[in-house]
Amino acid sequence: MNPTWRTASVELVSGYRVTGPDGRPTDRVEEARVAFEGGFAHIEVPGTGLIDVVSAPAVRLITYRPEACSVEKTG
Secondary structure: OOOEEEEEEEEEOOOOOEEOOOOOEEOEEEEEEEEEEOOEEEEEOOOOOOOEEEEHHHEEEEEOOHHHEEEOOOO
16 A cells, blocks of 8 residues: 655654754754655655654644645556
8 A cells, every 4th residue: 555645844752853954853844745654654855865754653743735635656
């Protein structure tokens, strides 16, 4: 099953970090692609070339607009 990716802002619980758009660790990003799979949040910040994976409980808040949702298809 392919995860559903959403464009969203992300805020993590204190002590957790992802790679920010400037390449530095951060606990908050204004724009990222996010998907949940197997109890983990996959977070891709544009321009980094990376997907950071954190446990779902590390996520404090994800905010997105319904029209920003997309489903990626493979094959």
